[in-house]
Amino acid sequence: MVQPGFFVLHPAVLPPLPAGTYTLHGEIEDIPAGPVAPLDSTITVSSPRWTMPPDQILSTFPPANSEGAYRATLPQIVLKRRTLPWERKVDANERIPWLALVVVAEGEGSLSAESPVEQCITEFTKVPQPADRDVATSVYLSVTQTVVNGIFPCKEDLELLAHVREVDLSDSELADGDDDGFLAVVVANRLPQPGFDPKVGHIPRKYLACLVNLETQLPVLPPPTPDNVLVFEFDSQALVQDLRPMAQQYVANPDAFAMGSSTSAPFVAQRDVRDRAARPTDVTDAYIGAAESVETVSHAVHTASSWSPSPAQIEQAAVSYAATDAAKLVRDAMAGSWRLPVGAITFEPVYRFPVLAHWSFTVTADGTFEQYMQNLDVGLLGTLHGDKPAQPAPTTTAGPPPDVRPAPELAETGHVGLDHLTRRGDQVRAWFRGPAAPHPTVREQAPTSGPQKGRLPFAHTSDQLRVVVPDGREDVSYAAAYEIGRLLALSQSAVVTALMRWRQEQFGAQRAALLAALAAHPVGFLDDTLFEHRTPGLGALVGRHIVLGAAKKTDAVFASSRPLVDPGRPLDFLDGNLDQVIAAGLGLDFEALQRNAKRLGIVGALVRTAVQVGAQPDPALGGPAFTGLQADLDRQVGALVAQSGRTGIGGAAADALDDLLADPEERQ
């Protein structure tokens, strides 16, 4: 495993067996059981040949469909399986990869539509073991001998253009989603240069990067440059070949083009019509594609903006079709500028190379990153570029505007003088400064005295933030900030809704707190608590506390049920006529009393009734002994009465009342 932060470069990782079909031949000799028939079994080592499976492509540089200043960078493609570039043998030197990345500019070649794989290679050329195919149809690149000589790598270069990179899998930036940490990298040999138009200078130029299969076509590759013609510079405006003007003529009038009546292509006159008939493989799609693209190509030469198809169109293709078709359509859209009928418009030998993967990108003429960064004009916001002097404000707005736009009126503080149309219609100049200031600013703090002490000032309208500065003009910076903040909030209904909902909730909480304060009014010290903690759930909270408190003191709070008042004890002797009972108790003759009452009235009868008087005290019960016994009795009764006062009411046990009642019975 590679240690983090490092990666290891390997020149090549060769597969044990190159792709192809092999026969395993088995013979066993000299065994006692007799001769054994030889066994032949066939194995096929498969590998991509015409199309690169998408999961094998980890990344491309420049990114597909991107636009940028890639003129000093070599395009590359990163493949997942480390042995991929060497899985097919194209030369005795097994280190020569069968894959090459070629970078084709607009007009230099043509990318075909999907065609049977037999047609994806130069005519009269056959790949070995044609049955070894991964797909039935693929695309190919048609280029002339000039272009092959100009941009294809020579055989000696190939070995240097592919290598294997071993990376730390945890480094997502390098590993790119690989599974084993080994990546195969194929690099192109061409620095893509932006286009050039004498009228407008540099224009963006589209390039198509194609990963091509070089099987059987190594001899087609250009010879190495002789040592005596070495050059160390290149003319970035030169072209290798541009077939687009010819293609345009051809599409506009194929017959005239073929018959040589076209003025700009006299050599076409010798064109052999049979030659075309012998080339049926330039499929119709390619012609149709050319008809579409060539028109736009003619504009592209002159204007930087209208080259086609634009990245936006390609993105449009990516989103406007079903997912299954999108990949194909995007590839197709990216190949749009490379639909030229190459075979029909040139007499040079035309070669076809199977394309396993392709993508396009646009190179702009901008300089390098270093140049841009080093030439940046550095300053604080509020400083002007170069030595352009700050001009004083125009005194009046009358008069024709000056031809050259004057430098802005700029103050040391970063404020800019701007025309200000007041609400009354006056045209004045006001100061404005955005959120970016060249100096540190002081943030508003709460005043330490006055009625607003300890509270941050809060503006309710933008006018509260308008300031008149010492020079007599208005500074509307903060007022403008307030207004744009208000408008931004209003522009999003979700924000307005959230603000309103929050406000409502706050009011709910406040109302609950106020009600709680009223409820707890008798308890003065609660006020602080209530105002400090605004909560809507006060009732529930109190209820919970009561239940919890009660649960703690169950013995005091919970008891068996009993009536509020205990019933008295029944008095049996009170049954019957109350008068008779009283009379009996007083020892009166009830019947005589009733008789007299009928005659004399009750009062007269009572007067006349004689009261029985007890007998004279027994002399035996006199004396000091009797007085002592009586005092003893009084004491006992007094003690019993006192005891009955202490004993609580309730309870099953006999109480003092019972005792008191029982006592006389015992006496009797």
Add this chain to the structure above:
Amino acid sequence: MAELKAYLDASFVLEATVTGLMNLTPAPADEDDEGGVHVVPFDIRQWLARLRLLEGVPFAYLAADSELLPRESIRFFYLDRRWTDALVQGALGVGTVSSGDRAQLEQLYDVIRDEVDDEEHRVRPVGGEGASSTSQTITGFLLRSRAVSGWPGLHVRAYDRELAEGDNAVIPEGDARRLRLLRMERLAPAVLLVLFDGVPQIVHIEEPRRGIQFGVRLDSDPDGVTFSPWIRPRDATDPQKDIADKVTVPCRPGSPGVLDFRHLNKKLLGRPDTHMSGDGVVDSAEFALEAIRFPYRQVFGDTAHPVEELLDVFRPTVFIAAEPHEKTVALTERFTAGLA
């Protein structure tokens, strides 16, 4: 127990009520994952913080005059907190109808301001994770350059002090001296707005690292027509060693931009200081090592400090260990054995 019945007296109820109120917790409007309790609901807080970082503010408000941000310029600034506070006040003022609403806003504004201050640091979760300090000062820059449009995904880092390691050092992402990146956004294809939490002493802007690229440096004639490519050779045995020399790259005559790798190899082989294979064969690994192109880092800082030569010296986290030829062969064999 069926006959149990609760007997509560008034003093008991009062006592429970008082205890309950004493233990009241404020009902928060919002609680985030980190356990923070906020009065301002999350969506409002988040939106106000984004507004504070000038999200959605029209560009004309940032630079009132195009002369303030000319082409190919970088402009540093302090963020005027009063301005952004006014922005927030304007947003909060939406929907206030009665003076009751306004009084309530005034009451709450202190809390809102503090909570939004806090929230500002959470808007962008990545960039300066190691930053320890939070500052009340926000600074930033506006960069208007074709470097922004041509190199999407620039790396911007700011540090609160001069780095003792020098301008070309590789600083870990989580370095504590880094300032938190509050916002980094392309306002227009060629305009980049960056906001830092604090006042930076050093700002690094780096070319995006899209994997590892291969390429050359180009010298052009004054007209920008003819280019001569060159590379700075590296020692294959010690990739960290610099060879302070240019090796011009041969080109294929008549083919703009096509490099002649075969001759470049010969040239590199001819230099003893590259220490390429002694067997006279240059393999593609050694070759790739020579052609790797490192991202460029531009440093903005106090010019009083010595500036090292920046071009091609800076090397980010990529270190190279090129293995000699023999080892790779061994690796191939191991791979073979693994299959068998």
